[in-house]
Amino acid sequence: xxxxxxxxxxxxxxxxxxxxxxxxxxxxxxxxxxxxxxxxxxxxxxxxxxxxxxxxxxxxxxxxxxxxxxxxxxxxxxxxxxxxxxxxxxxxxxxxxxxxxxxxxxxxxxxxxxxxxxxxxxxxxxxxxxxxxxxxxxxxxxxxxxxxxxxxxxxxxxxxxxxxxxxxxxxxxxxxxxxxxxxxxxxxxxxxxxxxxxxxxxxxxxxxxxxxxxxxxxxxxxxxxxxxxxxxxxxxxxxxxxxxxxxxxxxxxxxxxxxxxxxxxxxxxxxxxxxx
Numbered sequence: 001x002x003x004x005x006x007x008x009x010x011x012x013x014x015x016x017x018x019x020x021x022x023x024x025x026x027x028x029x030x031x032x033x034x035x036x037x038x039x040x041x042x043x044x045x046x047x048x049x050x051x052x053x054x055x056x057x058x059x060x061x062x063x064x065x066x067x068x069x070x071x072x073x074x075x076x077x078x079x080x081x082x083x084x085x086x087x088x089x090x091x092x093x094x095x096x097x098x099x100x101x102x103x104x105x106x107x108x109x110x111x112x113x114x115x116x117x118x119x120x121x122x123x124x125x126x127x128x129x130x131x132x133x134x135x136x137x138x139x140x141x142x143x144x145x146x147x148x149x150x151x152x153x154x155x156x157x158x159x160x161x162x163x164x165x166x167x168x169x170x171x172x173x174x175x176x177x178x179x180x181x182x183x184x185x186x187x188x189x190x191x192x193x194x195x196x197x198x199x200x201x202x203x204x205x206x207x208x209x210x211x212x213x214x215x216x217x218x219x220x221x222x223x224x225x226x227x228x229x230x231x232x233x234x235x236x237x238x239x240x241x242x243x244x245x246x247x248x249x250x251x252x253x254x255x256x257x258x259x260x261x262x263x264x265x266x267x268x269x270x271x272x273x274x275x276x
């Protein structure tokens with residue numbers, strides 16, 4: 001579609017130049033120009049989410065229920081916009097000024113570590129109408145959350161949410177205890193229309209990942225020594241083959257290593273975002 005230059009709709013100070021052009025046509029051209037400018041402004045924002053003085057990378061997907069927008073706050077924190085709802089995953093106040101971000105309709109918490117369960121961030125986005133879905137270990141800090149254990153399924157405001165296992169097998173503390181014990185934390189599968197998003201939480205490439213089916217978008221952590229190496233993440237991705245894979249919560253780990261490891265897996269697209 002061609003766009004007229006702005007000067008093409010400027011009213012002339014010389015009446016004789018406009019005399020042959022109907023007023024209705026001039027108005028139509030003005031409306032077309034306004035729409036064109038709105039169109040340009042809209043698409044200039046694709047690829048980022050700006051709110052107040054904060055800007056985050058953003059991807060937008062089409063689903064049967066409308067657009068799904070995923071903004072990458074950082075670390076393990078995501079902001080999702082879908083069907084007029086604002087959804088936060090593990091909001092963490094170290095990453096953003098949540099007082100300037102939209103209020104939450106839904107908050108999902110994967111486990112109780114401070115960078116995933118942050119009372120300060122929650123207090124800045126939570127309202128009386130905000131729903132919360134949490135792992136059981138979070139219930140001592142969050143009194144009004146819907147508690148899901150591994151294997152539980154619930155529906156919140158029309159969104160199907162499944163809790164799946166998230167834990168360590170290899171990486172452990174000096175006392176031999178895993179950084180993330182089995183049955184404490186959750187990963188989540190959230191259905192947005194006909195699309196399914198898997199949020200891994202803090203986990204390794206565990207056997208239960210073989211049970212994940214029809215995952216369109218996946219988030220796998222690579223924050224050493226607490227979660228996965230790139231090799232573990234590649235193994236995990238191959239076990240359930242998401243259409244699009246985002247390494248997240250990756251700290252100092254080079255996410256490019258995951259891209260290289262999956263270079264020959266043509267059915268998995270790896271997307272790197274600023275999710276240290």
